[in-house]
Amino acid sequence: MIIGYDAKRAFLNNTGLGNYSRWLIKAMATFYPAEHYRLYTPKTKDNQHLILLSKLSHTQTITPYSKMLLSWWRTKGMVKNLQKDGVELYHGLSHELPLGIKQSGVKSVLTVHDLIFMRYPQYYGWINRMIYTTKLKYACKAADKIIAISQKTKDDLVELLQVDSHKIEVIYQGCDKAFTLYQSDAQRASIKKKYKLPKRFLLSVGTIEERKNLLLLVKSLLYTKSSIPLFIIGKPAKYLEQVKEFIIANKLTDRITFLHNVSFVELASFYQLATIFVYPSRYEGFGIPVLEALNSGVPVIAATGSCLEEAGGPDSLYVNPNDEQDLAKKINKIWNTPALRQQMIDKGFEYAHNFDDEKLAAQLMQLYQNTLNHA
Secondary structure (H helix, E strand, C coil): CEEEEEEEEHCCCHHHHHHHHHHHHHHHHCCCCEEEEEEEECCCCCHHHHHHHHCCCCCCCCCCCCCCHHHHHHHHHHHHHHHCCCCEEEEEEECCCCCCCCHHEEEEEEEEEECHHHHHHHCCCHHHHHHHHHHHHHHHHHHHEEECCCCCHHHHHHHHCCCCHHHHHECCCCCCHCCCCCCCCCHHHEEEEEEEECCCCEEEECCCCHHHHHHHHHHHHCCCCCCCCEEEEEEEHHHHHHHHHHHHHHCCCHHHHECCCCCHHHHHHHHCEEEEECCCCCCCCCCCHHHHHCCCCEEEEECHHHHCHHHHCCEEECCCCHHHHHHHHHHHHHHHHHHHHHHHHHHHHHHHHHHHHHHHHHHHHHHHHHHHHHC
């Protein structure tokens, strides 16, 4: 089988959509080496996370001959490359399919991560909302099959875009292997020294934007022991100003540390050193940091209202995204109960096996084969 992928974000995006693209391509290429994989991208850029793919003989990166009109090539011109290269199935990994693919004879699968721009339009400019909606509506109609990365995303597709539920299959995503590997004592000691980490601390990871709801976690510290410190890792956005104003006004500065430049390699050690991981986001398509935390052996507290229960499983704890006192109560409970913490760690490891790469790759391959066989 010759399988084509929209690899733009695999090469050019180092966060959510890029992580998903790299994870999926690597998983398929690893567990199904008999197939041939074509990675279509308007341009490439060195990316340390793609080193594995460069060593595999059955993957090939395709870029346009001309370096002009790159957006047009990805939007439409790529279809000629798919036909010329003998691609049997093309997988759009981030909400998009090229125009004309339905008429090209190439079968297509579309991954939809979330419909946050429709659920929370206030977080997006109207031009971006219009572009996202137009592209997604077209792609959902053109695709032979749609992958939703959570049941919540599937429900949103049916409710908000009236997509036929039979066309959608829920296939979760995994996380990078770095989070499933035990970081050595030396590695962890190095991180602990570099960032002056205490013996126990709360950890939160994610872009510091309004939707991620970091202010709830900060407010909850007013109701926890004054000795509980919080480390926040994430790219800053304008919302950070609002969070810092609250921190200063409530004299919490000494308890909270912001880190904006933690490397991917260091992040795995941070998770494994943390006492509790808190992810209070109001809305996610899946919530990959929750899965990273489970794989790292950290108890998770997350917010209700989207799909985080799917990522965290039945043994993580959940709070209303507006209830800082309940969040504080759950933090205190885990912090003060070693037996509960260990139980959550053990159950978290167990639940995380549902997202093992081999299992998810098998589900993807079955979907590919069913799509080609019109099943």
